[in-house]
Amino acid sequence: MEDLKTSEAWRIFRIQAELIDGIESLNDLGPAVTIFGSARLPPDSPHYQTAVTLARKLSDASFAVITGGGPGIMEAANKGAFEGKGTSVGLNIHLPQEQSANGYQDIGLEFRYFFVRKLMFVKYCIAFVICPGGFGTIDELFEALTLVQTDRIRRFPIILMGRSYWAGLLEWMRQTMLGSGCIDASDLDLIQVCDDPEEAASIITTHYVEISKAQSGERRHM
Numbered sequence: 001m002e003d004l005k006t007s008e009a010w011r012i013f014r015i016q017a018e019l020i021d022g023i024e025s026l027n028d029l030g031p032a033v034t035i036f037g038s039a040r041l042p043p044d045s046p047h048y049q050t051a052v053t054l055a056r057k058l059s060d061a062s063f064a065v066i067t068g069g070g071p072g073i074m075e076a077a078n079k080g081a082f083e084g085k086g087t088s089v090g091l092n093i094h095l096p097q098e099q100s101a102n103g104y105q106d107i108g109l110e111f112r113y114f115f116v117r118k119l120m121f122v123k124y125c126i127a128f129v130i131c132p133g134g135f136g137t138i139d140e141l142f143e144a145l146t147l148v149q150t151d152r153i154r155r156f157p158i159i160l161m162g163r164s165y166w167a168g169l170l171e172w173m174r175q176t177m178l179g180s181g182c183i184d185a186s187d188l189d190l191i192q193v194c195d196d197p198e199e200a201a202s203i204i205t206t207h208y209v210e211i212s213k214a215q216s217g218e219r220r221h222m
Contacts, residue, residue, distance in 0.1 A: 032064035037073025037131030051076035054197035059084025
């Protein structure tokens, strides 16, 4: 029993260390956009190329880009950001398969705990972009929607890239979730859908200008 208590106590210290490392590493990052997507999509996938293009546009607009740090869409987004003017960030996670850090990161952090990593995805971003992906991508999408819906975090753009990929899910949300009264119609307004990287970048840039003006006005009235 004593060994178990010691193990649990040390786990708390490891969690604390990850939090401190993440906050100290990213605290001066500036406005950032988190991009999610499948680790399994290859460089010749159109979705990979879309992620590269979007991340490059955001980076050239001086946004940092944050990803899960692995292959696939994560690599694509880090690559686009790395080739631009902004900072490319990879929040890597220890997994038994799939996850290996890509080589396009200005800042690369390693996490043992998913929930600490999830906090870092949200804490420093002004928008989420959700590219085609699997369970992990869906998890991040619905967690962001829940946090915004319940006012646990400020409202920001949650953009789904790839209309055809997300069409079935969105239809189910409208017909089944909304139709059953499990969500409100306004909850669906939290989601924006794009095919064009230029359009997605414009949505994010417009949002950042608006919140910057609002924050400036708040400071003047303090």
